[in-house]
Amino acid sequence: MxxxxxxxxxxxxxSATILTAGLFAALWLIQETAFAAAALGITFLSFVSxxxxxxxxxxxxxxxxxxxxxxxxxxxxxxxxxxxSGIAHEINNPLAIIGQETEWIWHLLKKDSLPxxxxxxxxxxxxxxxxxxxxxxxxxxxxxxxxxxxxxxxIQKADLNKLIEDMARLVEKEATQNKIRIxxxxxxDLPRVETDPPLLRQVVLNLLNNAAHxxxxxxxxxxxxxxxxxxxxxxxxxxxxxxxxxxxxxxxFDPFFTTKPxxxxxxxxxxxSHGIITRLGGRISVVSEVGKGATFTxxxxxxxxxxxx
Amino acid sequence: xxxxxxxxxxxxxERFRITLRKLLTANGLETxxxxxxxxxxxxxxQQPYDVILLDVKMPEMDGIEALAELKKISxxxxxxxxxxxxxxxxxxxxMRLGGYEYLLxxxxxxxxxxKIESAxxxxxxxxxxxxxxxxxxxxxSS
Numbered sequence: 001m002x003x004x005x006x007x008x009x010x011x012x013x014x015s016a017t018i019l020t021a022g023l024f025a026a027l028w029l030i031q032e033t034a035f036a037a038a039a040l041g042i043t044f045l046s047f048v049s050x051x052x053x054x055x056x057x058x059x060x061x062x063x064x065x066x067x068x069x070x071x072x073x074x075x076x077x078x079x080x081x082x083x084x085s086g087i088a089h090e091i092n093n094p095l096a097i098i099g100q101e102t103e104w105i106w107h108l109l110k111k112d113s114l115p116x117x118x119x120x121x122x123x124x125x126x127x128x129x130x131x132x133x134x135x136x137x138x139x140x141x142x143x144x145x146x147x148x149x150x151x152x153x154x155i156q157k158a159d160l161n162k163l164i165e166d167m168a169r170l171v172e173k174e175a176t177q178n179k180i181r182i183x184x185x186x187x188x189d190l191p192r193v194e195t196d197p198p199l200l201r202q203v204v205l206n207l208l209n210n211a212a213h214x215x216x217x218x219x220x221x222x223x224x225x226x227x228x229x230x231x232x233x234x235x236x237x238x239x240x241x242x243x244x245x246x247x248x249x250x251x252x253f254d255p256f257f258t259t260k261p262x263x264x265x266x267x268x269x270x271x272x273s274h275g276i277i278t279r280l281g282g283r284i285s286v287v288s289e290v291g292k293g294a295t296f297t298x299x300x301x302x303x304x305x306x307x308x309x
Numbered sequence: 310x311x312x313x314x315x316x317x318x319x320x321x322x323e324r325f326r327i328t329l330r331k332l333l334t335a336n337g338l339e340t341x342x343x344x345x346x347x348x349x350x351x352x353x354x355q356q357p358y359d360v361i362l363l364d365v366k367m368p369e370m371d372g373i374e375a376l377a378e379l380k381k382i383s384x385x386x387x388x389x390x391x392x393x394x395x396x397x398x399x400x401x402x403x404m405r406l407g408g409y410e411y412l413l414x415x416x417x418x419x420x421x422x423x424k425i426e427s428a429x430x431x432x433x434x435x436x437x438x439x440x441x442x443x444x445x446x447x448x449x450s451s
Binding site for chain 1: 322324325328329331332335366368392393394413414415416417418
């Protein structure tokens with residue numbers, strides 16, 4: 001009986017232990033399963049929401065691309081609109097003068113069958129004016145053609161110090177007569193740049209010419225070249241001229257924008273320069289204040305990226 | 310042209326001013342010409358004009374700004390805008406400021422003369438109405 005009691009007590013303890021262990025094991029299992037299920041659920045949910053998010057991002061990117069395209073298109077249209085109205089103005093003025101001179105010639109011819117010496121003089125004057133105005137129109141249309149014709153740049157390695165110096169000498173002759181000093185600050189070991197030398201020459205000449213006009217008399221044009229970060233070179237043209245007002249600065253690279261008197265400038269020089277520098281993979285910028293001169297900076301890559309220009 | 314309108318030409322293109330003046334004078338009009346909006350304002354302060362031919366794109370002061378100032382000096386002067394620059398916005402602004410007509414360069418001389426004539430008629434009719442209104446004694450009962 002004692003043995004039986006001993007056995008029963010032991011069995012009780014064994015069972016209790018096993019049951020407790022089983023309970024803990026079951027609890028542990030339930031917990032782990034719950035954790036695993038929760039983790040699985042979270043993974044699934046995050047997968048689903050990630051997919052939805054990805055889809056939304058893709059859709060947003062697509063919409064952005066579409067909007068960007070629309071923006072570019074509308075900017076292009078706006079540019080064409082501005083350009084057309086600029087062309088209309090620049091061409092209509094000489095046309096109006098041609099029309100008037102022709103009317104005056106008719107008037108003189110109606111009056112006399114054989115023109116008097118004074119009328120003859122006036123006739124010649126009117127004809128000369130017509131030729132002058134036709135030349136004015138021709139200059140505008142030729143520059144426009146240059147502007148429109150995207151000449152494919154022909155890339156060659158060039159020493160930009162030499163390229164700029166050639167143009168500086170060209171401008172210097174006239175500049176010296178107006179007591180304008182050209183100061184050079186070239187970086188001697190400037191890396192040779194892969195670019196289109198004739199196109200770049202056109203830009204440099206345009207900037208130096210503008211600088212000389214801005215200075216007019218008694219001033220300085222400083223040209224500096226230097227290598228800068230990201231494998232680029234910087235060409236800086238600083239003048240001590242009249243400077244550019246804040247409202248003009250925004251329009252300085254716009255086609256037909258000019259501060260020169262009517263008939264003296266077409267307002268295409270800087271916009272052509274801007275186009276060339278962009279095609280050469282670079283950037284052109286200006287800093288100026290009225291009465292404090294202007295600084296034009298060209299940044300050019302030493303080696304243009306592929307597809308650029 | 311039967312009228313003898315007094316016309317002021319305002320344009321920064323010198324040759325345009327010279328030849329247009331000769332043509333208008335040859336057509337019996339009394340003319341004068343200046344090269345900027347500011348000069349036009351000074352000129353109108355000095356003497357009256359019937360019709361002003363005004364360019365839009367001029368340095369310093371553009372035609373729209375000048376038109377507003379000219380109308381302040383002489384409300385009755387008729388202003389014809391003669392411009393190489395066609396823009397609906399500009400035309401609307403000009404009409405709002407009391408501009409009489411908006412012509413695009415190059416404009417045939419016959420058309421310009423007809424516009425000047427019609428502007429002058431309007432100016433004289435308005436002057437006449439103003440004179441009558443001033444001459445009519447005001448009714449004390451009203």
